Amino acid sequence: MSYITDKGILLRKAESELSTAPTKDKNLAIEKVCESLEKHRKSILEANLLDIEDAEKNKMAIGLIDRLKLDDERLDDIIGALHQIIELQDPIWKSDQVWTLENGLTISKMTVPLGVIGIIYESRPNVTVDAFGLALKSGNCIMLRGSSSAINSNIALVKAIKEGLKESPISEDIIQFIEETDREYVLEMLRADKYIDLIIPRGGQQLIDFVVENASVPTLQTGSGNCHIFVDDTADLDKGLNIVKNAKTQRVGVCNACETLLVHEKIAGKFLPMVYEELKDIVELRGCVKTKEIIEVRDATESDWKEEFLDYTLAIRVVRDVEDAIEHIQTYSTKHSEAIVTENLANSRIFLRKVDSATVYLNASTRFTDGGVFGFGAEMGISTQKMHARGPVGLDQLVTHKYLILGEGQIRN
């Protein structure tokens, strides 16, 4: 028996009961966890302080330390997010497909939980609680493996969660946290097909690549967004400018922010100076050769087309037409979110059908790709893969289904 197997066995035992638990029991359990997090507020913040001290000792970058940090306000937010999950509709044992065969058999395609979800995530300790809440509400057990830099915070949070569960009708075994920080346990998780039904890596591209490369358990890739906006020759340029500014600057560190602007050559002479005037003081602009003939910006290199800047940086390329824009996108996009700004119906049709991304926009900012905005409530991330779930992953995406077939003795002829 190994450490991961032991935890896997506990999860598989807890799975059957959780999968059919009534919504009111699941909501009560989340409520009790909220109360317990309140009660353990002090010990959680103390544990977090240990992580912060270690991080400072290890000279972690200030941005990363900030992501790691918990305070009263952030803990309020974490508890608030759990309260929001209570309000969401239970995604389990619903159907939008029920039909009856000629022989009288009635078939219902019913939603059921996936079973056990594994989460491998980087520094932010709020993921521990968020992911737990989404898993519980969708009837899934969860195995968590956080970053070693957040180990004290995570252990304190999981302790509080388990104490809350003890006061509820739901078993505390539904959540298992990997306290061992050695990387071999990550590898073991990735191969634990018998105990884990789905692994979701939450973190940078390097983590995602490592997980996909090494997992035999099915994975859900979320996150990376190299998003494009194409401004066509018939675009309403004021609308276009407004959209580009919003998608680039409203929040820069997010996956649905715009990273590359593509401009139709016919309006580049007019539109690029508008972009330059509006953004030059807050955004570093990098352009192709044709862009540089119109506005004074830095060179854009091949690597700029590929990069998710997550910063006040925008790459700009002048393209021949909508087909040329689509070709650039198909070459460099991470298939997250892309937009066209146009008043031409034919071009909008071509763009919206041919661009192979999770979300495609006509005349709107890419910033709307978000589970909350879509009305899904909280989300586990934005899937950029094609299998199982694509786009925002909310409660309705954390399920599978089974076919329920009701008969009165039917046999096959």
Add this chain to the structure above:
Amino acid sequence: MSYITDKGILLRKAESELSTAPTKDKNLAIEKVCESLEKHRKSILEANLLDIEDAEKNKMAIGLIDRLKLDDERLDDIIGALHQIIELQDPIWKSDQVWTLENGLTISKMTVPLGVIGIIYESRPNVTVDAFGLALKSGNCIMLRGSSSAINSNIALVKAIKEGLKESPISEDIIQFIEETDREYVLEMLRADKYIDLIIPRGGQQLIDFVVENASVPTLQTGSGNCHIFVDDTADLDKGLNIVKNAKTQRVGVCNACETLLVHEKIAGKFLPMVYEELKDIVELRGCVKTKEIIEVRDATESDWKEEFLDYTLAIRVVRDVEDAIEHIQTYSTKHSEAIVTENLANSRIFLRKVDSATVYLNASTRFTDGGVFGFGAEMGISTQKMHARGPVGLDQLVTHKYLILGEGQIRN
């Protein structure tokens, strides 16, 4: 450049056009392929004869040689199956979810093709044509790797398919066949994330395990069915007998046939003799200790509970109650199809909710788990995994989706 990469590049080039091809073009292409298969009938059967001769020389088992064999009638069936695919509804660019946000953005969740599907399959050459037809109709390009024992048949079939496509509006590049039979090319396919979006292994458990173990491309596991029927103490025993006989004997070599019968101890004394009378001459019965106290059958061993016999063999176990039956199923089932025969409402509810299989039945034979029976038309197999598609995989399961968002200049606040 490698052999697989070259083919992958051709598929990715063909993908964009096929993904948005009108239904009438796709149907015309399938029609032209039917005509071409008719035209090349003689050369296909000659090529098949070479495979059969090799198989006989290599002393292949007679059952396997039969699966490999093509004749005029089987070729008629293959062409007939393609004609059926023409009749099916196009699964692409449909939506059952369209909604509008407060800010006026309209979001549509539209079905789109997966992109490129890889099929790795064993001897039966009809898979070459079936899989191609399903892929084309669902707008997906396809990379095929068949068994080396069917290499001549498959090359002849693919040649005919490509010649048919040449007479149609669809590019012949949408189908790529791996002629190299060396296993290293299978491994290369399994790691070709850049060129293949989904791999479906079609064959025995060994092939499936090899693919899942080695693939970094997402996989869809189909096939293996160790299916159970539980006859409860309140069951209508005549109905139960009828269902068991049908599920075991109507066709034995299929994944939805019953392999283990579980009988409530209270009615075992009455029901097992009925089963014995009805089946003893055609089915080899193997029983647990309690079964053997009632009817004279061979011992059932631990391995019998695990085995998908695909033959006239049935394992029988006497269980205490519905919970005991569920526990046996959760331990040994491959999560394909399970049935309860009962007149007790509470027990039916417990069984149908708790049994974690793709299809669960009340008072009906397990033999109905089938894409054709479900009304899906042709199928690529029965998925026994939880991710992406579970149960019969028809055209509607060979798709992903994208969110289409239409605005008039909306930005995020």
